[in-house]
Amino acid sequence: MKFENSLAFAQKMDEQDPLHKIRYEFSIPKMPNGQEEIYLCGNSLGLQPQLAAEYVNRELNQWASLGVKGHFSGDFPWMPYHEFLSEGLAELVGAKKEEVVAMNTLTANLHLMMVSFYQPTKQRYKILIEDHAFPSDHYAVESQIRFHGYDPDDAMILLKPRAGEELLQPQDVLDVIERHGDSIALILLPGVQYYTGQVFDMQAITQLGHQKGCKVGFDLAHATGNIVLNLHHWGVDFACWCTYKYLNSGPGSVAGCFVHQQHHANEKLPRFAGWWGHDKSTRFKMENKFKPIHSAEAWQLSNPPVLSLAAIRGSLDTFKKAGGIKPLREKSEKLTGYMRYLLEVQLSDCVEILTPEEKKYSGCQLSLAVTLNTQSDIQLGKKIFDHIEANGVTGDWRHPNVIRVAPVPLYNSFEDVYHFVEILKQSIEINRE
Numbered sequence: 564m565k566f567e568n569s570l571a572f573a574q575k576m577d578e579q580d581p582l583h584k585i586r587y588e589f590s591i592p593k594m595p596n597g598q599e600e601i602y603l604c605g606n607s608l609g610l611q612p613q614l615a616a617e618y619v620n621r622e623l624n625q626w627a628s629l630g631v632k633g634h635f636s637g638d639f640p641w642m643p644y645h646e647f648l649s650e651g652l653a654e655l656v657g658a659k660k661e662e663v664v665a666m667n668t669l670t671a672n673l674h675l676m677m678v679s680f681y682q683p684t685k686q687r688y689k690i691l692i693e694d695h696a697f698p699s700d701h702y703a704v705e706s707q708i709r710f711h712g713y714d715p716d717d718a719m720i721l722l723k724p725r726a727g728e729e730l731l732q733p734q735d736v737l738d739v740i741e742r743h744g745d746s747i748a749l750i751l752l753p754g755v756q757y758y759t760g761q762v763f764d765m766q767a768i769t770q771l772g773h774q775k776g777c778k779v780g781f782d783l784a785h786a787t788g789n790i791v792l793n794l795h796h797w798g799v800d801f802a803c804w805c806t807y808k809y810l811n812s813g814p815g816s817v818a819g820c821f822v823h824q825q826h827h828a829n830e831k832l833p834r835f836a837g838w839w840g841h842d843k844s845t846r847f848k849m850e851n852k853f854k855p856i857h858s859a860e861a862w863q864l865s866n867p868p869v870l871s872l873a874a875i876r877g878s879l880d881t882f883k884k885a886g887g888i889k890p891l892r893e894k895s896e897k898l899t900g901y902m903r904y905l906l907e908v909q910l911s912d913c914v915e916i917l918t919p920e921e922k923k924y925s926g927c928q929l930s931l932a933v934t935l936n937t938q939s940d941i942q943l944g945k946k947i948f949d950h951i952e953a954n955g956v957t958g959d960w961r962h963p964n965v966i967r968v969a970p971v972p973l974y975n976s977f978e979d980v981y982h983f984v985e986i987l988k989q990s991i992e993i994n995r996e
C-alpha cells in the first residue's frame with residue numbers, strides 16, 4: 564500500500580473505507596471544547612458501543628418490570644444468558660461454541676485454568692512465562708507454584724529478551740521450550756505482549772510445547788478483538804482474556820475463557836467447581852453430586868452477571884455488524900501501517916517504534932519510545948505524553964518509557980492517525996527547545 568503524508572490522503576482513505584461508518588456506532592469522548600478526542604487507548608479501555616448501552620438498559624427494564632421472572636422471560640432470559648455470547652466469542656478466537664464461556668474476570672480465570680492444567684510432578688513442575696509478564700499474570704503463576712509446594716525461584720522459567728533488546732526473538736522462545744520442555748508442566752504466554760505490542764507465534768509454541776509434553780495456555784488480553792486467532796485449530800489447551808480492552812464491553816467487565824474440546828469429557832481433571840458448571844438438566848435437583856457439563860461451561864462457578872454480559876453482547880453484535888474480525892484486521896493493518904509510515908517519514912530520528920514491523924508479529928498497537936538525547940529520555944517521554952494528552956490525544960503511558968497508541972479499526976479513522984502524528988510532532992518540537 565502506498566501512503567501519503569497529507570490530511571487529504573487520510574480523508575480519502577476514510578471515504579474509501581467500507582468500515583468507517585462503524586465509528587458512528589460508538590460514543591467518542593469529547594474534549595472540553597466539544598471536539599472529539601483522538602482516542603488511541605482501546606488497548607486499555609475500549610469505547611462504548613451504543614448497543615452495549617441499549618442492551619444493558621433493556622435488562623434493567625426487564626428487571627424493573629419482571630423481577631425474578633426475568634430469568635425465564637423474553638428473548639434473552641437471564642438463566643442461560645451466557646449462552647447468547649458463545650457464538651460471537653467463538654468467532655473472535657477461532658473456537659467452537661462449546662469451547663468458550665464468558666465468566667469471572669481475567670485473573671480469576673487464569674487461576675481456575677491453572678487449577679486444571681497446572682499439575683506439577685517431581686520431574687515436570689515448572690511454568691514458563693515471560694520475564695516482563697503483566698504483573699497479575701506473574702502473581703497468579705507465582706502463587707499457584709507456591710500453592711503446590713514448589714519454590715518460584717526454581718519453578719518459574721522467565722523468558723528474557725537478549726541483552727540490550729526489548730523484544731523476544733521468536734526462535735529464542737522455541738529454543739527455551741526445546742531445552743527445558745521436559746521439566747515444564749505449563750507454558751503460559753501472551754498472544755500479544757502488553758508493553759511492546761509483539762505478537763507471539765501461538766501455533767508454533769503450542770505445537771512444540773505439546774511435543775515436549777507441556778500444557779499450553781495463552782493470555783489473550785491484548786489479542787482478542789485485535790488479531791485473528793485460531794485456538795481450536797492450533798490445539799491450545801486453554802486461553803483467557805478480558806473484555807474491556809479491544810472487546811469494548813466496559814470497565815471491569817466479565818472475562819472470556821477457552822478450553823479445548825479435547826478436555827471437555829475428562830471428568831477427572833481437577834477443578835474448583837460451582838453449581839453453574841454442573842449438568843444443566845439436573846442442576847436444580849440440588850443433589851450435591853457434581854457432574855460437569857461437557858463444555859467450557861463446566862468451569863463456571865456462579866449464575867451469570869447479566870448486566871455485564873449484556874454489554875458484551877452489545878459489543879459482539881457490533882463486531883458482527885463490521886463483518887467480524889477478518890475485515891477489521893485487514894483495515895487494522897492499513898491503519899497501523901499508516902501510523903508507522905507517518906512516524907517513519909517524519910520522526911524517525913527521535914521516535915523509536917518498539918513493536919515489530921512484520922504483520923505476523925504485530926497487532927494494532929504501536930509502542931513508542933521518544934529518544935532525544937538532550938534530556939533524560941524518561942522525563943522527556945512523559946512530558947511529551949502529557950503534552951499530547953492536553954491536546955486531545957488519549958493514549959497511555961507505560962513505565963518506564965513507552966507511549967502506547969492503538970488505532971482500533973472499529974472506531975479510529977485515518978484522520979485520527981494523521982492528527983495524532985501531527986500533535987506528537989508539535990509536542991516534540993516544543994520540548995526539544
Ligand SMILES: *Cc1c(COP(=O)(O)O)cnc(C)c1O
Pocket residue numbers: 668669670671697699700753757782784785805
Ligand atoms: C489487562 C491485563 C490484565 C488485567 O487483569 P484483570 O484480571 O482483568 O484485572 C491481566 N493480564 C494481562 C496480560 C493484561 O493485559
